Amino acid sequence: MTARRVTDSGRPLAFSFDGRPYEGREGDTIASALLANGVRVVGRSFKYHRPRGIYGAWTEEPNAIVDVTFDGTTTPNLRATTELLKAGMDVRSVNAKPTADADRLGLLDRLSPFLPAGFYYKTFLWPDWHRFEPRIRAMAGLGRLDPSNEPPAENPMVNARCDVLVVGAGRSGLAASAEAAGAGKSVILVDDQFAPGGSMLYREVDGDARVEQAVADIARLGGRVLSRTTAYGIYDHNLVCCWERRGAQPDRQWRVRPGQIVLATGAIERPLIFADNDRPGVMSADAALFYLRRHGVLVGNRIVLAANNSRAIPIADTLREAGAHVTVADLRDGGTVDAVHGAKAVEAVTVSGKRLDADTLLMSGGYTPTVHLFCQAKGKLRYDEGIAAFVPGNPVEGVSVIGSAAGDFDDYAISPVWPKAGAKTRQWIDFQNDVTLKDVELAARENFRSVEHLKRYTTLGMATDQGKTSNMNGLAAMAAITGRTIEQTGTTTYRPPFTPVPFTVVAGRRRGELFNPVRRLALEAEHRAAGAVFREYGGWLRPAWYGKGDAADEVRREARQARDTVAIFDGSPLGKIEVFGPQAGEIVDYNSYNTISTLKPGRIRYGFMLTESGVIYDDGVTTKLADDHYVVSCSSGHVAGVVARLEEWRQDRFDPSQVFVHNLTPHWATLTACGPRAKRLVDALSLGVDLDDAALPHMGAGTGTFAGCPARIARVSFTGDRSYEVSVPAATAPALWAAMNEAGRVLDAVLMGSEALLMLRAEKGYIIAGKDTDGTTMPQDLGLSGPRDKRQGEYVGKRSLFTDNAQRQDRQQFVGLAVSDGGPALPTGAHALGSDGGQRRSAGFVTSSYDSPALGRPIALALVQRGLSRMDEEIELVHLGSVRRATITDPCAFDHDGSRLNA
Template structure:
């Protein structure tokens, strides 16, 4: 058994033992332990299984870089998945379980998968799960995918605060370089925020030690802390700066012991990235065995946790930094032997074999020996030190570029970025004196930098040949080997981005922290190019996984997206409305306590036969005012609006810059220099913002303004054959004859001493009148309408019945009957595309080759045989029901029409207009039905009812 607790030393409290379980077995740790250090202290070697082959894995690293020790942790009966054992502090009564293993990591029944490894090279899933069809394998693959298991009961409270902060300088990393930068800036009077993801400052100084300005480094660190606070700044530990965003905004996750974790949004004038470096493995045969770990991590566990990771320790290295770890471990009582690939090795009292590399690692469930120089050497731990990889993630997130530095065998920042400096090990300065100098300069320090004894770091890279024998792991968690890289290159995946996706190299939960450079070196060797020529993948935030509760903070539910409420909500409830959310608004779905289907069908049928009242107050009402109002609305709309007469209304689309339908609605021209854009309820905020953005970017803001008046006006709509009669009975003082108020026109008047606007516009296909009054007058108007409804055989109508009426007419709901690729001509609206010569949002995209594709998905109707049930919404339309079926589109809306007494449906189908009359299969959850492609207009195709006629239904 390797790994045990030393009787003295470390930063743990032996007087506070902590009980925990791992995979059901009981263990004891101590306050100050991490889960990983406690497992190592108890001699636990296998802590998890690799993702693909289920090979045994032991602890590799001591912090966020560890790809192996990923665990599910249960506290107080609630489980949090996929935590890093090296980062998580040990607590009493934790139940820790390995992931990707059952029933335990040590005895995983899926370990047999590794026996079939030869049949599972990179990309095998692309080639294997094709025949007979993907659906055959999908349940099994999905069951095996993923790592930990979610606990649906674990719903953290919504109390994670978000904090905004500004400072002169943000220093990320409180190691030697970060301390020097913060010290220089603070002593120059700058406000500094110094963040570090460990519980205390010091970085590698905490376990490697060091002398600064002639004294112990702790005295220097304490002085820096005092200087930062005295200058009005702050020192934040247990805080991870995980992302750099536009404008050098830095987001940081602060872990707090007694309070909920916090998200910090920091806007510094300058950033110093001093995040250190990560020790990378040597790519030797069987380097994934439990007991193979980072040399620096072994030193961390020794100095911080008083854990000696083994009794007979072999150290394989190509650089000088491993010697300090080896000497400390030997001093603690381990038998240590060093295998250095270089001929010129540093002076040491330890046994060193130069010019040799590890040729094999023996022992499946743990290291028992290593083979080097043709001889077998007994060992229970193998420490690997293949050089250091600068932590340049924040620099690259800020769009920095890297260059290969042969001197340190690492990718380091190339050209500087405005407002961001990289210093210390993150910049390739791997000695204490060099890190202090770089940090001092990055912090704007004047005069001499903090002093440290001269250091020396030498490294000679050892990259494996593409045809090197044995299984050599590059990405431990994802089971990517050297042979996988060579295979990907042979199959044409020579780009680093292709390599990443084809092999999953660097896509594990550590995001390539230990594997990226070795992967690049392997690809470079296969391709016969230099590492710098190969390039790097794109580093994206977050640097390490951040809980979604921290990202969301208190912005969830009503605090994230406040539910909007109608002015007349209380009146609707009093009339028995069943309220539901539509587009962010709480609106009546139907009225009455009886069965919803019966109520909805009754309301829809009554609206077609007599008259119905529904509340349209949620519709957007955005005014565009000024001499250039016509120019702005023209640019904003697919349909030209500047030709619209005062008192008239025009329906049209708003497009995205990609030419797809963004929203639809009507626009009223209130005056020569004043328009009212009435958009859909759910898009009102977005439309108002879009108008404002373009007003500022393209137009003279002094000549046009945008005012969102949605909340000011309430709109009550009467629709149906008797709508005009009922509106006339209200005595609103507005002429209602067709000559004075034709379809798509509006008139103004007054009601109860306030302005009134009556618009003749319809979303049902029947004669309709939208009556808009200030919200304060809405109750009075509604009371008058409700009192008059019985005399005309009318009633109230909710949104569900409205959805049936609009679908009968083929009217779309954007986002329901459209998708992210739908363009106006896919909906049959061709005129503006063919006729408009001026510029408008999305115009250029409408003429790209993709927009001309005859197989674009187009809006159609779908009819089923008499007596059948409505089609399921979301069902796929396919050419046939045989094997290998291909989706042509899908059902977007489906209802039973009480007026037509049959089901109706709308759908988006490839080449739909040309398919009208065809009968196609409709596939849903294993069931296959048939449907005929028809016109989307199922009711009153001539449109006579809009003008008062009673067209044959």
Template sequence: AGALVTVVDCRRDGGAQAKTGIRVLAGRTIAAARGRNAVQGVLLDDGTALAADCVLVSGGWTPTVHLFSQAKGELAWSDQLAAFAPGEAVDGIGVAGAMAGTVSLSETLASGVSALDAFGSSSSPAPRNTGAEATLGVVSLWPKPKAKGRVWIDYQSDVTAKDVELAARENFVSVEHLKRYTTLGMATDQGKTSNLNGLALLAEITGRAIPEVGTTTYRPPFTPVPFASLAGTRRGSMHAPVRRLPLEANHRAANGVFQEYGGWLRPAFYGSGEAGAAIQEEARRARQSVALFDGSTLGKIDVIGPRAAELVDFMYYNTMSTLKPGHCRYGFMLSENGVVFDDGVLVRLDEHRFIVSCSSSHVAAVHVRLEEWRQDRFGRDAVYIHNATAQYATLTVSGPNARGLVEALDLGAALDDASLPHMAVATGRFAGDEVRIARVSFTGDRSYEISIRADRAEALWERMRQEGRAFDAVLLGLESLMILRAEKGYIVIGKDTDGNIMPHDLGVAGPRTKRTGEYVGRRSLFTEAANRSDRDQLVGLTVRDGEAPLATGAHGVEKSGGRLRSVGFVTSSYHSPTLGRPVALALIERGAARHGETIDVQHLGVVRQATIVAPCAFDPEGSRLHA
């Protein structure tokens, strides 16, 4: 009620028909008998029913003055607009478009020129000729006191005309009191669709003019609020949108079979055959020749500034400020309770610039943590953080023939071990674009991670595949990569760790005992719980020759007081085609001191035996990193 509406009927003869400018003084919508949200039409004051699929209600021509109000600008009433618009000018603030009270295109363009002139612009373009324009006018139609029925004013906060009348009777006649008494114009809407109707009604009730009633100071958000923000986020696939690789189409063309990993849609394996056999074959060939893997999901977060080294030292369990430019270092980030939050490689490009490479599923969380602690300890002039993960694709070449394949790409960078040793970084070029080459491995074999602009990655990927034919290259899916890293004892945070695991449980105790400076989680590493002698620790497990792999999630058990109790569990378990036997990682109570001991492992009522060994089952000397 009290607004101009457009009634749209999309059902008649399959075509849309509309009646615009209908004044509904005391009307109401007619809801469908089945399904409360469906609108059948509008019932007018005189009993006329208009069939409709939806009713569009105008909130008037009120300009979005929120930023002007935040700059302490005073608003002035405009009879022409029937709205409040910016009044006296505020230093440093220019207004244009609807903010300046314009309603036509030519006026809007002219107001933009005027706004620039106010700031001393010397090259203000003349507004173009917009041709003939229809004249526009605004007719005010405010809700009236004592209207029959329920007349809605604020559709978000459910404020009705009777609520405003009650506020006036209770002497809440100040606009500030009216807002707080009725919640009119509060929350995310900030009065966009309701404020003026409520102010006009209060003016009518109290015998004042609308400008005498005035307005509150509008708060952000100053941009339109999507209805989805009010209705909620549970909308099918939009509740948690899947993230996609820049090269998804290329992987699908190569028969990639996709699954979701940490919110990303990624190739699990390649081929149309049986999944288990395809995964084993990829892992076997990767060890024998060379593998191509799309690692674009890895985090690439820039930390830049004169105090960047100080921030990364504070964020990491390891000391990072001693890292030399052009080199990388593996490290842990801890939660404040000392638990391992994420792991990854930190790259130092120069004295004041680092790149945080974090786990694919933790990029957003690590970015938030970096920004949170930056705000707590540094200004932006000291450290600036930028998440560039989506801007770059990272394509990995791994295996005994990795160097030969990368040399064939002709990237213009020296790849010998003296020029580019393991855990070092070089810069090259591909088709005129700069690429970053990092000698980093998640397989235990010689590996190169090549990062390039995401929109230029397709050409590099196809060139890698072309050159790879001479080296019997294989495309590597994520499932086969999991086999390769488990053979080496390389962990996946959240899979091989849980909410209790601290770095010394993973065999990385040096910083805990040697670092003296402060870092996130440090104090929690020295609590009574952190120093328990029976903590779960990372180990490997082997089974007897010819036996099947252990089940992931199976528990190590021992008898205590006549009953079985858990002493840990299997975190990763695979058959290794290279070793010809199963490999497994586990978190076992006091595991680091129990190498060589055989324990019982139970899964679904079946008890088997396994021997505790070191986590690394393949190439423990690390010689293949330089093969």
């Protein structure tokens, strides 16, 4: 046995690893328990399936990733170094079949010459990548998901503010917290380890007692200390997100907005690079000290300690006192580690040409400040020759870095030992992803010399440890190979999260209806009483149709009667966004493809909103109530997005004191009367509005009263028939519903759901943004190029409408389709067929399709390549292997001259 427990405290805890029983002690991590039981091989590397042992002691650990089954639930891909051992745990290695010690896929290491960096771009091109892809994908991934592992009902989320947030409860963090709290500031101190203290707990005499006193002092001064809480990300405006692990209780996310962030995140010991430095038994020197002092585990009996810095050398004396035989290889004197011997574990080490018997090799290549959060806050780094590491450069407002994280190492001397190119042996830089020094050399030869390209080409630093132990050596290697300095080579971009965080923690309570709340109509009870069948449209629960008969029959009945008499439809979810102030006209113009401000008060204009890339985002109408007051009505599902757009431009382009945006969609309920008898129905409501066509023409608006409350009337149509939208305060909606139904009885009115409405608008060729458009559709693709060609002012998306792509002649354009093969309605999604060099390809697709009751035939809308110039052309469409024929037509199939709007 190599490692052993030298202090035996805590009650025994039985557990198993890869099917074999073991015993740990209370307070152990999975890693310390495995070490105490002499388990050397704990996992397999990702690509070559080489045996891997425990390297580190905390989040920097690249090798010991395990699946843990406890109380019948399996959680995948946990770090053995950060998981507390529990009695009855069944721990399994990942990426190994059947076990880490006897992995059949270990044979892949013999194929390593054929699997260099970027091998999937090279090795498997012949005869066809797709022949290899299924098997390669099946081998990918690490742990196994447990379908029965359902997350807790909710993970609480806490929003907090404080004057000072300190990240890291080591010596510097504790001192900074006490100082701030003593100055009367509100303080939150977070630390990711099981207890505060950091390296004080295993590097300093009486560290436990001094940490306990410091924590007590901070609490006495009103500070809050959160252990097992990882600050994993700094986001816009210095929002800090933290993951608190609470044992038996669900984990909790803290979203903290501090006045000042103090980063006391310490430093990570980095490996040395030499031949076979990935063998089980090769460990971080600092980790060995941690396991001895915190868990009473001596990691080896015959130890070689190789280091290039003064901080690691004294560890040898502590290990000797615990009973180990330790040989020090001080690389500052020019010594070298030439080789590690042993297949699955260290058996000997060759140092400066001399072979030494050993069961453990501890290495320390220096310390790299943990600057991830600083960089997430947009901090830049500079290379410090004195400590051979990157440290924070220019300060970031609201963020300060202290202690080891700032490169402030007490009594520290180092002689850099960086990877040297040209070695014939394999030297490992990224242990988890199997990136070697030769891979970095290959990347340089193939001109992937930027560190960002190096990362993606070789996968260096892309493992679950996010390069905590590999990045520095990797970029130093690239610097040496390309003849640049380390600072010139630079670093990759650090992104959150700092360490893997469960999705459930990030989601918090945002799941189910709490993630996407179902919006409900003020008249839901009335609709249900009338026999409505509900479906979700744009996030709203709305009537799809009314009645208990066949769905298709009920929808056709409603559509037919709406054309013949009058239909009552609940349009409450349509956006009602108030824009007012001296610059109201300017912002609605800027937000729209069409000019809006030229309207007269009391008039309405239809138009599009575009993305900055010129693509149609939404369509709707805008009402001008006065020169400084507009109401933007967008589609139901885009209300929040349109409000966000308007608010963004209000703040970024206009004077926020001159224009205001207020979403009143929930305040107003809207009932629509549409059809030939709509005017008679609305006139019966006694709204106090002149409904004569001269006073209230199509696309006109008026104000009146209903039941003593204000009422707005808009004469707009989404069906092609005369229509009136009547909006009243939501609390008044039941009374308006009752009044309209009462007036509708003598007019043979019908209640109409969304499905019939969609059919009626398709007969008229009216689009639904996102259904009849896709992520490329621009206004000219609908034949609406007037504003693009004539409008002078700026608006969102204007520049993009004049790009080469926007003016291509083969763009997909909006057209109608008439079935010409005598068959039923075309399948929505059916592809129009085109050809390219004799090969069939898609030339567009059907966006909407219905069997029109008004026309007595099928109709369809589609996006077809060059469709506007191909009227009356017959095309083929294919759907699930079935070929259909249709003729390209104008999108408007019903009442082409629009006479029914005033009928």
